[in-house]
Amino acid sequence: MLTVQDLRLRYRTEQGEVEAVRGLSLNVTHGEFYTLLGPSGCGKTTTLRCIAGLETPDAGLIQIDQTVVYSSASRTLVPPHRRNTGMVFQSYAIWPHMSVYENVAFPLQHGARKYARAAVRDKVMHALELVQLAELAERPAPMLSGGQQQRVALARAVASEPSLLLLDEPLSNLDARLREDMRHEIKALVQRLAITTIYVTHDQLEALSMSDRLALINEGRIVQEGAPRDVYLHPADAFAANFLGRTNLLDAQVVGPDLVETRWGRLTCSLPGTLALGAQVTVGFRPESAELADTGDGLVGTVVSTTFVGEAQEYQVDLGGQTVRVKAAPFRTRAEGERVVLRIPAERCHVV
Numbered sequence: 001m002l003t004v005q006d007l008r009l010r011y012r013t014e015q016g017e018v019e020a021v022r023g024l025s026l027n028v029t030h031g032e033f034y035t036l037l038g039p040s041g042c043g044k045t046t047t048l049r050c051i052a053g054l055e056t057p058d059a060g061l062i063q064i065d066q067t068v069v070y071s072s073a074s075r076t077l078v079p080p081h082r083r084n085t086g087m088v089f090q091s092y093a094i095w096p097h098m099s100v101y102e103n104v105a106f107p108l109q110h111g112a113r114k115y116a117r118a119a120v121r122d123k124v125m126h127a128l129e130l131v132q133l134a135e136l137a138e139r140p141a142p143m144l145s146g147g148q149q150q151r152v153a154l155a156r157a158v159a160s161e162p163s164l165l166l167l168d169e170p171l172s173n174l175d176a177r178l179r180e181d182m183r184h185e186i187k188a189l190v191q192r193l194a195i196t197t198i199y200v201t202h203d204q205l206e207a208l209s210m211s212d213r214l215a216l217i218n219e220g221r222i223v224q225e226g227a228p229r230d231v232y233l234h235p236a237d238a239f240a241a242n243f244l245g246r247t248n249l250l251d252a253q254v255v256g257p258d259l260v261e262t263r264w265g266r267l268t269c270s271l272p273g274t275l276a277l278g279a280q281v282t283v284g285f286r287p288e289s290a291e292l293a294d295t296g297d298g299l300v301g302t303v304v305s306t307t308f309v310g311e312a313q314e315y316q317v318d319l320g321g322q323t324v325r326v327k328a329a330p331f332r333t334r335a336e337g338e339r340v341v342l343r344i345p346a347e348r349c350h351v352v
């Protein structure tokens, strides 16, 4: 459905060049919800703008459905309004001098395909119904709450029934509660429309909860791609491990099949078969993957701090020279200074 191959773009500024996208490739299948996740400045918006045609790359290939819309090799460049994409911008760019209705109708009246008045009316009202704003169609756009403006932007992006929906941090201006509601709404909307969606965010919770697949981006490149669960549980490197949730990393040595030795004791760990005995490795486990016990096998440590966060109790545990984070069920709490044993089931401990 969408193919991007070896995309490159540099911005030329007075201070010099900025390599925003450095050889980025991805494939998105029809109907998929695919997320670009990464820290600020890693090139997410630039990538999205290249796909929409709002930015011209230096090199690479972009294909939407069966159409090559950009290719440096064949010097192809299809203008934005012929790419059949709908986009919601990072600042959602509602036109303030127009009503809700006019905002959604504008691209239909001025886009590649011109629709007759009645068809515009049908499409606009259908889109507004999808986002539950039909009653406010005549209201001036600035006289809406943040969440409602967000929905106008969404309605405007889907009104022309694009084959590809591009959403650039659409929830970043909303408060926490509304974000959560809108997360579910957006997901339900794109599922109902069965529309292929590229979603950009730097919020890991959004990426994990909404995506079929996500790509973790750092410095203009994809560093890891996969289903949220797989990427979260099997981070490819230290950047992935720390960006997607927090991960405890311990230096260790392979001492047996699925067995490593750390400075603080032995851990069973799912090891790749290619690792030789004696190999130096870094093993990682998530705060929520460890269980706290009083006795038994595991890494022995001392609780140095504890925080109640509602659904869990978080601990910093000092193993002796290294502190790890543990997130446990809040029913039994442990005090600062208490001695604990960390148990990490082998399948939750991985080589990074």
Ligand SMILES: Nc1ncnc2c1ncn2[C@@H]1O[C@H](COP(=O)(O)OP(=O)(O)OP(=O)(O)O)[C@@H](O)[C@H]1O
Pocket: 011, 012, 013, 018, 019, 020, 038, 039, 040, 041, 042, 043, 044, 045, 046, 047, 090, 202
């Ligand atoms: N118009 C521009 N001119 C020069 N440099 C730019 C321009 N737009 C973006 N950049 C730079 O390109 C890099 C990528 O920017 P981009 O906007 O794609 O990042 P992003 O991942 O969307 O970040 P954020 O999460 O903050 O929105 C950054 O280093 C940024 O400073």
Ligand SMILES: [Mg+2]
Pocket: 044, 045, 046, 090
């Ligand atoms: Mg951005």
